[in-house]
Amino acid sequence: xxxxxxxxxxxxxxxxxxxxxxxxxxxxxxxxxxxxxxxxxxxxxxxxxxxxxxxxxxxxxxxxxxxxxxxxxxxxxxxxxxxxxxxxxxxxxxxxxxxxxxxxxxxxxx
Amino acid sequence: xxxxxxxxxxxxxxxxxxxxxxxxxxxxxxxxxxxxxxxxxxxxxxxxxxxxxxxxxxxxxxxxxxxxxxxxxxxxxxxxxxxxxxxxxxxxxxxxxxxxxxxxxxxxxxxxxx
Numbered sequence: 265x266x267x268x269x270x271x272x273x274x275x276x277x278x279x280x281x282x283x284x285x286x287x288x289x290x291x292x293x294x295x296x297x298x299x300x301x302x303x304x305x306x307x308x309x310x311x312x313x314x315x316x317x318x319x320x321x322x323x324x325x326x327x328x329x330x331x332x333x334x335x336x337x338x339x340x341x342x343x344x345x346x347x348x349x350x351x352x353x354x355x356x357x358x359x360x361x362x363x364x365x366x367x368x369x370x371x372x373x374x
Numbered sequence: 375x376x377x378x379x380x381x382x383x384x385x386x387x388x389x390x391x392x393x394x395x396x397x398x399x400x401x402x403x404x405x406x407x408x409x410x411x412x413x414x415x416x417x418x419x420x421x422x423x424x425x426x427x428x429x430x431x432x433x434x435x436x437x438x439x440x441x442x443x444x445x446x447x448x449x450x451x452x453x454x455x456x457x458x459x460x461x462x463x464x465x466x467x468x469x470x471x472x473x474x475x476x477x478x479x480x481x482x483x484x485x486x487x488x
Contacts (some may be wrong), residue, residue, distance in 0.1 A: 270416070306378070306465050306479025307417070352416060360405060360469070361430065362477065364417040 270353055270365030276373040277343045285351060285368040286337040293355030296329050296336040297362065301350045310351075311338070340370075348372055376400075378480035380466050386486045387456055395451040395483045399468030406449050407477065408441055411463045420464075423449060456487045 270287045277283050287296070295314055299307035311322050313329035313336060320327055326339045336355075340347055350369050354362040379398040387393050399406050408420040419433035423443040434440070438456075443449040453460055463482040 268416075305481050306467070308479070309477065354417075359422075359430070360424065361407065361419050361422050361433075362417075363419070364409075366416040367414075369414075 268353055268355055268363055268365035270368055272368060273366065274369040274371060276371050277340075277347065278373045279344060281343050283340045283343055283347075283370065284337060285353075286335060287353035287355075287365045288335045289355060289363075290334070291357065292333040293357050293363075294333070295356040296327070297354040297356070298325075298327050298336070298338045299352045299354060299364075301352065301367075303349075307352055343370075345372060378466055378468050378478050380464075380480035380483050382483060383481065384484045384486075386488060389458060389487055390455055392452065392454045393456055393485065395453075395464050395466075395485070397449045397451070397466030397468075397480060399447070399449070399466070400470075400478055402446075403468035403470050403478075404446050405469045406443055407467045407469075408449070408451050409465045409467065410435075411465055411482070413462070417465065420451070453485075456485075458487045461485055461487045 268287050268289050297312050298310045300310050301307040311320055311327040316333045317331045318329045324341045350367045352367050353365040356362050381396045404425045406423045409417040411417050421441045422430040438454045441451045463484050465479050465482045467477040467479045469477050
């Protein structure tokens, strides 16, 4: 089946830093989505991308839909403590179900 | 309701017992999805309901897993003869027609099989 490879698996952030994560796939997706999950909660949609090459921002978040339709990245600028959590990419090919990446765990540097 | 409601929030069961997990979607959302999230991992698709269409069961890992949905409301995910590898968080999501990217997730049911 389709698989999404998400990297890095985890990262430490320091307040004010910019961070980046990405997802790659062996197959094409029509839509890319980025979600954030806080402990004990379900994922919440951050950004949705619908066209190859599209670059979309939501506040300090920026995401791009790769032109090959097989990859996407998410950037967080000027990180703050509440950015801690798990970020998931998800892709939609045919039909309505989404395929999710393995997640990037964002932690605060001790 | 205002969001997707799942119950119970936590369930501990003995190996071999059957469990039922419940999901109440957002009113008016015709699509309902079940996903499984093992510790430290991503979300694994299980099953998808859309209105009165036949459900997409392609993600169910074995015949011990089944799900039902009553019309466009409540759904129940049943796991029979639970095994330790069934331990995970089971997430339900719903969306309105044509707006799958607007998936709204519940907080999940954390299932522990001992």
